[in-house]
Amino acid sequence: MADCLNLSRIEIEALLQIEDGFEAIKDAYIAVTDGRCDLPPVGYLGFPAAHGDCHIKYGHIAGDPVFVIKIATGFYDNPLKNLPSSNGIMLALSAKTGQVVAILQDEGFLTDLRTGIGAALATQAGCHSDARRVGVVGTGIQARLQIRCLNALMPDRSLAFSVWGRSEEKMHHLAEDLAPHQILVTVQPDLETLCASADILHTTTSAKAPLICSGWIKDGTHITASGADAPGKQELDSTLTARADLLILDSAVQCIDHGEVAIPAAAGLLSPDRYRTLGKVLSGQQAGRSAPTEITIADLTGLGSQDIVIARAALDAYARHTTTDK
């Protein structure tokens, strides 16, 4: 325990580059499909009077030197106190001795990053090889990270980014924030125009009623929907989900329970033969897109294995950093 590493959010952000997570997150999706993951049910504590909750996710991927426990809290009155709603910390413990190897006080950064990387990988797996115009719906942290992750994952694709959000100010803020990363983002105040001109669409909102109409989407579009993470949330109208030629789910169980496809699935609009699992597509066990005109939708709800590998990636980055320093 004396050698336990303790990293702050600022230190982790400085150490861990987006590129460091691509192979790790790809492996996280595959690991849930090939029996390597031990991911017990998520622990939960509720604080109804304080409008808060705590989720404890933990697990181990066979062969990994560490196992990971992630504690994530959401206290929804925090903004009134000038505090972020979400918070988090991850612990990595040795799978050989049980000792605490690292305390990652990431305040939710690693969760944001693994989600952004996952969205980029899902798009790479599902989109047409000529897809270039990316429309991003939403102006929050995921909109920013998913743009950065896509740009880093497909640097040779000359992706052109546009963003839409309800607030003009927030759209401009997003574009300003990404300029230092050498990413040009065009503000598009009309959502239909954004959707109609996109080859790739990323939806990142917490919408509880569909924002995106099927009629706005042209054949051949790939959509990665990551906003729906709880029952009742939905970003795409059910007709669009029903119309899609291929659905790529990070976890069929989770997506059908509380992801983007939950509402159309409950309405009987989806036949199970159209579901594929992202991990199996990434490993080549299942085919992805089969024609340029197909509409593909990736529905991401987040996997515990992503938390494990992103913590491991942070530790690996730290190890490389300290080795380089010597």
Next chain:
Amino acid sequence: MADCLNLSRIEIEALLQIEDGFEAIKDAYIAVTDGRCDLPPVGYLGFPAAHGDCHIKYGHIAGDPVFVIKIATGFYDNPLKNLPSSNGIMLALSAKTGQVVAILQDEGFLTDLRTGIGAALATQAGCHSDARRVGVVGTGIQARLQIRCLNALMPDRSLAFSVWGRSEEKMHHLAEDLAPHQILVTVQPDLETLCASADILHTTTSAKAPLICSGWIKDGTHITASGADAPGKQELDSTLTARADLLILDSAVQCIDHGEVAIPAAAGLLSPDRYRTLGKVLSGQQAGRSAPTEITIADLTGLGSQDIVIARAALDAYARHTTTDK
């Protein structure tokens, strides 16, 4: 998160005195009986190839400013690597904002301490008011801590301690270790003699077959048995448990599942009207010992609420310490 407190085992040991935990642990036992505790099921990860496991205990006591997550590991090949088998860390998070308030890298110390304090409180609740001679079975960390806790809890009782263990060397080590605490412990190489002369008996071993015969125990003895923490473990012979006039359990569900009383209960040797709950005895809701000649047995399996309050007690001790420093 910037203000998150991070304490090492050494710092916690220096800050937190045994006396600081008495009221807290008493409250922990009572809290499970009066509906104040939210203690979800314990999380578990197993590492069979490494002979290891990890338990995640977490919960909140209504009204407490923090909730607590305890991670405890046991890796049973560690001694071959000159490492302790057990390890642990506790996190305290604000029940108002979800922020991490403190990281207690106690390496299992707080668990040991809350167990020792609990045993002392159970004995105080069950023993005769004239009880003075204390026999301790076992020579490990719990034997040491339970002696120190009893001595601190009942300083006016002039308790006289004797210890028995399988190893003569370890008995002498225990006596030497307690001398600096101004506690005289007599080594007793004969277990029957130890038991027969005790008014109070503390059993702290991981015995899988009963060590203590009913015939050795005189009327009026109080026994606190804390060794049995898993199915198949038993320190007292079933006849003795059946003979006891009163059984005081920290948790009836846990004790009947995997505590000292599990085997006699499964054999039908116990009638439920003889069980009482330690928290209810401590709050006065249930009566304890009713006659000097009664044999009383307290069976302790450990409660998640003890982990919560001992972490809180450590934070309170830190707050007092920093206030004093100013």
